[in-house]
Amino acid sequence: MLPNDLDRYSRQIRFSGLREEGQRRLSQSKAVLCGCGALGTVIANGLARAGVGHLRIIDRDLVELSNLQRQILFDESDANRSVPKAEAAATKLQAVNSQITIEPVIADLHARNIDELLFDADVILDGTDNFETRFLINDYSHRSLKPWIYGGAVGSTGQSMTIIPGRTPCLRCVIESPPPPGAMPTCETSGILSSASTIIGAIEVAEAIKILSGQLDVVSKGLLVVDVWSGRMNRINLDGLRQKCECLTCVKGEFPWLEGSRGSQTTSLCGRNAVQVIPAGDVSMDWNAVQSRLAQDYALQKTPFLFRVTIDGYELSVFKDGRAIIRGTSDVAIARSVYARYLGG
Ligand SMILES: [Zn+2]
Structure with missing residues (x-):
């Protein structure tokens, strides 16, 4: 007989890879999810239902109608109300599992806040849509010796790799630096099938469960590449790659994304005609004053999290x-200029 608090996990506990001991470890662990879109919703869903004791969900974005095709935790009401994704995901999942702690964080992950958001993670999961953030996470993982699970999906394809500092190759062993803008297919240029993001998200969940239940010896090795359209699934052997490539991150201990010498402050957002602008250094913008000023000339929509205004065709x-x-606009320079014009900085 299982104790009452574990009864809901009875089918998972029956699985020989976990048992009661593995389940108890899950309930005492903390996972941090970076990004809650196509991959992230699948990951958050899997981890919450599996009973990971503390789940922090970091996302900077708002739910939109075009997300619903693949982002499994959101509905039309979330999109109509422009609810932040982290908040919408936490609300849904807390109703699924009230035994665990779910902590939504509405923020953009960057070098200045990564320590505060990831310092207590037992595992870090990649639900991001860009390589700049992944290289930042890769740096952080190796400086803090925390495992992370890389995942990405576009079109009908997806990739995933489990990275344990000191034991496995890292992201930079495989890709020397983030591909330049326009060099890689994105959700905007190539679209995405939900099957691709779902399978990669599910793989990330299984890898996280192995790590959180203390079974580092059974994590998957190498780079998994999946194409749901052709039906192919390959695992690329990366044994010995760290030593061979003399990786600047995992062998030589250089962390340029973490130290801020790499990485920009503007991001063209995947799948949308939009750019995110983050003011450099400490923000000195007076949010209320800016709202009052703009409200004199324009109609402002306000929520507890943001205000929205449309000016000259830019929202x-x-x-x-x-x-x-x-x-x-998807032009970073125009976005910077619009920001400076209406918000200052
Ligand atoms: Zn490396």
């Missing part, structure tokens, strides 16, 4: 930390 969503998502 600005402005968050309390000074971050803005500027819709109506």
Whole structure:
């Protein structure tokens, strides 16, 4: 007989890879999910239902109608109300499992806040849509000796790799630096099938469960590459790659994304005609003053998390930390200029 608090996990506990001991370890562990879109919703769903004791969900974005095709935790009401994804996911999953702690964080992950958001993670999961953030996570993982699970999906394909500092190759062993803008297919240029993101998200969940239940010896090795359209699934052997490539991160201990010498402050957002602008350094913008000023000339929509205003065909969503998502352009320079013109900085 299982104790009452474990009864809901009876089918998972029966699985020989976990048993009661593995389940108890899951309930005492903390997972941090970076990004809650196509991959992230599948990951958060899997971890919450599996009974991971503490789940922190970090996401900077708002739910939109075009997300619903693949982002499994959101519905039309979330999109109509522009609810932040982290918040919507936490609400849904807390109703699924009230035994665990779910902590939504509405923020953009960057070098200045990564320590505060990831310091207590037992595992870090990749639900991001860009390589810049992944290289930052890769740096952080190796400086803090925390495992992380890389995942990405576009079109009908997906990739995943489990990275244990000191034991496995890292992201930089496989890709020397983030591909330049326009060099890689994105959700915007190539679209995405939900099957691709779902399978990669599910793989990330299984890898996290192995790590959180203390079974580092059974994590999958190498780089998994899946194509749901052709039906192919390959695992690329990366044994010995660390030593061979003399990796700057995992062999030589250089962390340029973490130290801020790499990485920009503007991001063109995947799948949308929009750019995110993050003010450099400490934000000095007075959020209320900016709202009052703009409200004299324009109609503002306000929520507890942001205000939104449309000016000259650009829609600005402005968050309390000074971050803005500027819709109506994918040109970073134009977005910077719109930001400077209407928000200062
Ligand atoms: Zn490496």
